[in-house]
Amino acid sequence: MPVKAIAKSSIARNGVGAYVVPCHKISVQYCNWGGSSTGLRELLKNGQLDNIASKKKGIFFDIFKRTGHPKLTFHYNNDKAQEVEVANLNAKEIEQKIQEYSQRSGAPLFKHNHKVLSINDSIRGIWSPMHTPKSHRHQI
Amino acid sequence: MLRSIARLQRPVLKACRVSVRGYQVARLDSSLKTKYDSLTDYASYRNNIFTHRLPESTASQSPPLVALHSRLNLPSSYTLSTLSQALNLNKFDDGLANNFGLNTLGKNLLSYYVAEHLLVKYPRLPMPIHNGAVDSLMGVETLYEIGKSWGIDVDQSSKLEKYLSQESEFLKYGKLRFVSEESKNDVKEPGVYELSEDEVSSLKRNNSFVAKEIEAYASAVRSIIGGLYTHAGEEATKAFIEDHILSRKLPLEQMFQFSQPTRELIRLCDKLNFTEPVEIRLIAETGRLSAHPIYVAGAFCGVEKLGEGVGSSLSEAKTRSVVNALMSYYLYSPISADGTDVKLPSDKNYKFEGIIGIGDVAI
Numbered sequence: 037m038p039v040k041a042i043a044k045s046s047i048a049r050n051g052v053g054a055y056v057v058p059c060h061k062i063s064v065q066y067c068n069w070g071g072s073s074t075g076l077r078e079l080l081k082n083g084q085l086d087n088i089a090s091k092k093k094g095i096f097f098d099i100f101k102r103t104g105h106p107k108l109t110f111h112y113n114n115d116k117a118q119e120v121e122v123a124n125l126n127a128k129e130i131e132q133k134i135q136e137y138s139q140r141s142g143a144p145l146f147k148h149n150h151k152v153l154s155i156n157d158s159i160r161g162i163w164s165p166m167h168t169p170k171s172h173r174h175q176i
Numbered sequence: 177m178l179r180s181i182a183r184l185q186r187p188v189l190k191a192c193r194v195s196v197r198g199y200q201v202a203r204l205d206s207s208l209k210t211k212y213d214s215l216t217d218y219a220s221y222r223n224n225i226f227t228h229r230l231p232e233s234t235a236s237q238s239p240p241l242v243a244l245h246s247r248l249n250l251p252s253s254y255t256l257s258t259l260s261q262a263l264n265l266n267k268f269d270d271g272l273a274n275n276f277g278l279n280t281l282g283k284n285l286l287s288y289y290v291a292e293h294l295l296v297k298y299p300r301l302p303m304p305i306h307n308g309a310v311d312s313l314m315g316v317e318t319l320y321e322i323g324k325s326w327g328i329d330v331d332q333s334s335k336l337e338k339y340l341s342q343e344s345e346f347l348k349y350g351k352l353r354f355v356s357e358e359s360k361n362d363v364k365e366p367g368v369y370e371l372s373e374d375e376v377s378s379l380k381r382n383n384s385f386v387a388k389e390i391e392a393y394a395s396a397v398r399s400i401i402g403g404l405y406t407h408a409g410e411e412a413t414k415a416f417i418e419d420h421i422l423s424r425k426l427p428l429e430q431m432f433q434f435s436q437p438t439r440e441l442i443r444l445c446d447k448l449n450f451t452e453p454v455e456i457r458l459i460a461e462t463g464r465l466s467a468h469p470i471y472v473a474g475a476f477c478g479v480e481k482l483g484e485g486v487g488s489s490l491s492e493a494k495t496r497s498v499v500n501a502l503m504s505y506y507l508y509s510p511i512s513a514d515g516t517d518v519k520l521p522s523d524k525n526y527k528f529e530g531i532i533g534i535g536d537v538a539i
């Protein structure tokens with residue numbers, strides 16, 4: 037055999053071709069008695085959560101009642117789950133939380149200090165001092 | 177006493193050993209209770225195992241299933257019951273149809289479109305690399321990753337647990353079902369994974385381990401593609417495969433492992449009927465006595481430069497130049513006259529463009 041293959045898995049590029057929303061499930065936990073759940077209860081009662089769910093068809097909303105402070109859990113496709121406390125928040129603020137976290141990828145946030153973030157090689161290549169004509173080279 | 181028992185057992189085991197057949201023999205799965213008129217009349221084969229398909233009204237009440245359907249942007253003609261069937265690997269799960277057929281269909285479609293894509297886009301790829309690239313795009317591990325990224329969950333809770341947590345019975349129709357009801361009740365130790373019998377036997381057979389879960393995810397992804405073909409036809413399936421599988425980045429340049437690159441390049445030039453000999457020439461250097469000498473070598477055939485490499489020693493630069501020459505030959509990708517990708521045989525108004533590889537060289 038002249039050449040052998042090294043097994044490598046292909047790399048996913050979500051958005052090149054198809055885009056699949058990384059957040060696939062949102063668990064909404066509320067309490068029927070506690071005062072900290074007032075905002076969430078209102079959101080559930082006035083049908084606003086139904087509106088959000090019907091707009092985000094790709095996300096499975098799991099709503100359940102449990103004693104304690106209300107909580108949203110966002111499940112992402114990288115096996116990460118992000119818990120967000122929504123105690124004492126009003127309906128509007130909770131809606132904003134849902135909007136914000138349902139658009140995340142589940143990867144931890146990081147400060148991006150570079151101009152380009154890419155998995156591809158530079159199309160222009162890297163400048164090399166060895167490829168300039170001899171007359172233009174740096175003389176010591 | 178113990179020692180004598182251990183001694184006694186050995187010859188018994190040896191006597192039980194059955195010689196293993198080295199080739200594949202097709203055998204009917206007896207659990208499917210297949211009946212036929214005559215053995216060679218394949219049209220008369222009927223499975224008598226009781227299965228039914230999930231009613232659409234039941235499937236539409238499963239939120240994870242509906243969410244998966246819209247997350248994948250599947251057409252409305254793709255029924256939810258088929259999607260649920262694609263996620264079912266259990267043969268004896270409430271008598272529901274499983275994904276065996278859909279999986280086979282999806283696998284065939286995938287291997288056709290992946291092979292077509294690779295053969296047309298990289299016509300000169302050596303056979304081992306081509307096979308590696310097919311695995312890279314539609315191997316079990318990759319399909320598992322895709323299944324995960326589609327947000328498919330595994331149904332791991334037993335009937336009792338579902339009853340106790342008052343979970344809706346419809347929920348499981350949108351989950352991947354491959355764990356049998358008995359093994360759901362097994363006590364699991366966190367961090368410890370017990371191999372099933374299939375996994376142990378596959379480990380012995382080809383010395384590679386594929387976890388049941390990985391295989392199940394891969395099967396579900398293939399089945400979803402098979403289901404798309406049955407409901408929406410070939411065009412939609414092709415677009416789906418292109419969007420989800422062929423759009424992935426294929427690290428082909430990292431997949432080559434040359435054993436004798438210089439010899440291979442010389443053989444290749446022979447095969448291409450290049451009359452001039454292959455020569456490695458030094459193009460530039462920083463100077464032998466510099467602190468970190470760097471050499472630029474080029475692989476030439478007459479006046480044509482085939483490849484170029486930079487190295488910190490002469491032999492490194494030479495090898496890199498030869499490998500680059502080989503890679504630029506093998507990874508050639510044709511483009512059509514108007515600068516777009518070459519058309520595939522399955523495209524409309526297909527006319528042959530590009531090239532056909534001349535085959536691998538032997539060393």
